[in-house]
Amino acid sequence: MTERILGPVHPTAAATSALRPLFLGAVAFAPDSLFGGWQERNASRTLPHCVEHLDTAGALDNLRRVTGEVDGDHRNMWFADSDVYKTLEAAAWQLGRTPDDAELRAFLDTTAALVAKAQEDDGYLNSYFTVDKPELRWRELHWSHELYCAGHLIQAAVAAARAGVGAQLVTVARRFADLIVERFATVDDVDGHPEIETALVELYRLTGHRPYLDLAARFLDLRGRGLLNGERFGPRYLQDHVPVREADEVAGHVVRQLYLLAGVVDVAVETRDDELLDASRRLWADAFGAKTYLTGAQGSRHRDEAFGDPYELPPDRAYGETCAAIASFQWNWRMLLATGEGRYADEMERALYNAIAGSTALDGTHFFYSNPLHLRTGHDGSHEDAPSRRLPWYSCACCPPNLARLVASLSGYVATTDRGGLQVHLYTAGELRTTVDGSDVHVVTRTEYPWDGRVELTVTTETALTLALRIPGWADGALVDGAPADVHDGYAEVRRDWSAGVTVTLELPMPARVVRPHPRIDAVRGCVAVARGPLVYCVEQADLPGGVTLEDVRIDPAAPLFTSTATGTAAGRPPEVPVTLTARGSLEPPSSDELYGAHPGAPGEPVELTAIPYFLWGNRESGPMRVWIPVATVG
Template sequence: MNDFVPHGPVLPTADAISALRPLPASGVRLSTEGLLGGWQERNATATLPHCVTQLDRHGNLANLRRVTGDRSDVAFRGFWFADTDVHKTLEAAFWEQGRSGTASPFTVDAAALLEKAQDPDGYLDSYYQVENRDKQWTELHFSHEMYTAGHLIQAAVAAARTAPGDAAAQQVLTVARRFADLLVTRYGDSPEVDGHPEIETALVELYRVTGHRPYLDLAGRFVDNRGHGVLGEGRFGPRYFQDHEPLRSAAEVTGHVVRQLYLLAGAVDVAVETGDRELLDAVVRLWDSAQNSRTYVTGGQGSRHRDEAFGDPYELPPDRAYAETCAAIGSFQLAWRLLLATGEARYADEMERVLLNGIAGSTSVDGTAFFYSNPLHLRTGHDGSHEDAPTQRLSWYSCACCPPNLARLMASLHGYVATGSAGDGLQLHLYGPGTVAGGGHEVTVDTRYPWDEQITVTVSSASDTPWTLAMRVPAWCDAPRLIVNGTQAPARGQIQDGYLRLHRSWKPGDTVVLTLTMPSRLVAAHPRVDASRGAVALARGPLVYCLEQADVPADHDVEDLALDPAAPLAVSYHSGGLSPVTLRVPMRVRSSNFVPLYSDISSFKTTAATVTAIPYFLWANRSPGAMRVWIPLATREE
């Protein structure tokens, strides 16, 4: 394929509703010296190999070998959708192959295994291919069969977009298309739907790869099938499945968060490819519902452990936050699709917030331990013995959906940084050092963001005709500053819809220095968020900060601290240690020793102290201990 151009996870067709166009996958190269590029390198050298090892150790690969007859001596292990962890890891390996140019032996072995395990009719789901074969397609509310197929298809999309001439990539694409064709044949005119959305966006992306219209039509059918009660009551009722009301008329997000977000992402894909603006508007309405009343300050979503679900409006308890890692990834992927469709900066703002806080906090600094749920408050004495809410990150989980999901996102992260085309120029959405090229233009980005305020963009090459360089100015930045070719220029007047837009004939060597001033901020929640009333969160730039017991003097406890609102915060810079930037926070320490459970307020005595706050995403990388994002405000009497 001489005309092949590699692309990332989302690639709307030329006829789709699309305000912005993704760059080719080779258009962005992130430097490993920056935060984002460093995460990608950590993913390649630690997280992805770790996932491959765990798949073998926990039986995911053996489950598929049982189907082929190569491991008939073992029982099925793990959850019934364990195959999806194989598929997500395979997808990650292909994205990494496209990024680094180095193929993993895992892709070869996994592709051959999947091809061998597939049934003649295209069916491939190891849980339902041996003992449970008679149950195939009979328990869609529970089975995750289409969800499993969706992740297989996503792996095939990654293979097709990164290495189409590779034999393993061709194998995976063939396997995935056979499964997709089976779905088209079986469900093309059916009212049924899978209990866990994901197949919708996978089918649209497969349509974009192949041009085969039945895949898109089936995805649209699945979107519209949901909301008519076809899945039954289940354990948590139809709202859990988003099957209580059609998406087009639903007023608010509800139910299992990952299912809701994956459904919305698939609906955006269907809407933009079919020109269905009513459906796109419905997704925006539901996105607003989530953002306005059901999203944590870190970008995390999901306040209920019981059903991994959205709670009521403003039900956002920090200590009981579920905020599943996969939900944060789903939110990022949904926001990216809405950004492409609309070009609105608010979606890029949310991508940044959830990436740098909700997603980043899930992974240890060495890349081999992970949080499934991401609380905003860990109490002193918390019992972290259960994996549902551990005190520290774990190397793997019985339901291990999050680690391979992180691996596939990080391997493709460069694909979400910028957009552009020959006619529209370049748009920079996420900031990190590296190069960005597309549409005949290329720039180099030099920055230590989010630790430093300054972003320097140097034009490397450009077309002769004028074009626009657009740089996002986050909503939290009140006073951006601009220098163009060494001359100070007004910034505010050139900001349109959240982007600094500079239109001119660019020449190699031209430079733009954008300073996103980031003083420390005290953030308050909406008054209806009862769990955070009378407390504030600390933020600097896009990062949310937290207090961790490791930074509190031994004779104090995180739980006894109250922030002194009258004293200023100070920023500290470090050349080493856990975080390059910390905050020095003035506190009042409430002595709680020997205090009854309830007593007169006058019995509390306080002393002054200054405590270090670190970025939330870095917590739990030292000794186990208490942590909190929301800090009570000291009263005047204190």
């Protein structure tokens, strides 16, 4: 049964999608693979942690106030219901993988019952507005998040329906969705926080009920027409300054913008609206051409959690919200399905291995909300908006349950099919079972990716299958079965007679490399970063000699980089760091303490720099870190 579960995004047969996602159970990660480890940690640590904190932090009590089970004030954010729904979605996807988890099933069933009990007779459901602000229901959509919360409820219900659990949740979500259609189908209103659009499309895909899709399309066409009150941060913050079809730059609150664009692609492929898809392409070019960090993070401004100007990418002040990286992953997945172009899978990989993976500690129970690329010496990390280390929870707790739902469904993003073909986008050890043109296909993948670029795929099928293997943009000189890969749109296609089982070997060269920033990124001019394969690396204070200040370190970009296998905790590093990089550099402390005195650079004492993957930083003692390292002074 689990092998037939549809994943989070499943376009209808009539949609103009180039690729088709696999069933969620089609891919099984090897337990000792990085993805397999993440999924096990998510199931055993992160998801139970989220369930616990929904109770202790008050999100469930907010709903219990509606039902009369508890008294007191509403706790934390007025949109905390969404944290409940994201955790329910994560639980549904996990139950699709491990249906015998009695404890998780009990959480889903009891919470779905609570949500049903809190729903009003007409279908409305929002704990804050039902109890505290009933007179403002639907009245202040620029900040209320009513439709945003509804969107996450709908996505949880879709997951429950596809996993075959929580039937009561599906009933609740459809009653609310029907009310929303009745209320908004003929009025010019939109929500200040996009999310409902992509949720309604997926509910349409689940049920076939056309009004859900029509309303999603209507919300997109109303966006950007000045309907929202932008008194605090202005209309750009709400993407209400220009119609979606006319926009030529991503702007404002990053998560809002990216969730909106996910909905744009969903509506575009289901309604065959090429103009909408072209708008998404245009905005993608702006986002990834001038407003994305090396790690795949987006959002350079803390004040309004927003995109900055082109090339405004300060590493120390990076907001890089975890939810923004997840939203970017989701948007790129939809663009990949719509077009089949490998550049979107490249961005999925970059965000996943760096910005998304780095947000969670190795214990699975501590998280970053913002993800800087530089933590300064002396940084005041006392506030949760910019802490020095990961925290167990936040007053705005959107990120932990968002991570839980993504990782629980991660197997659904690895590969796709089209007529006569199978495409592999993300590499990991494990097995894949699907059908292509009615024939069973079995793929066994052996690899230590991302630590090693060798990927062996043994394919068995009776069909005339074309196997398309993504060749990442960083992989110069990729080989397929020892011959140079012939790459088109980011993929190398392999055609064989697979009936007896054939092993294809992909070799992606992974030399350590120096990355130089665009010269218009003023904040890191004169700096370089180091990377290997899909992983961005960083230098932590913990790997520097005693008495050395991280800001005094310089790197020699002309010197060779060395790759070494870490010796685990014996070297003072987390054991989950199989590969470290070593660079040559120097120490160049300031010549005086004058803040604006002359400090001519001079070659300093040589120093060896050890770099670890960015996603693993902060798992030792709290201390400074940087991705972009100043270049050594030439004597």
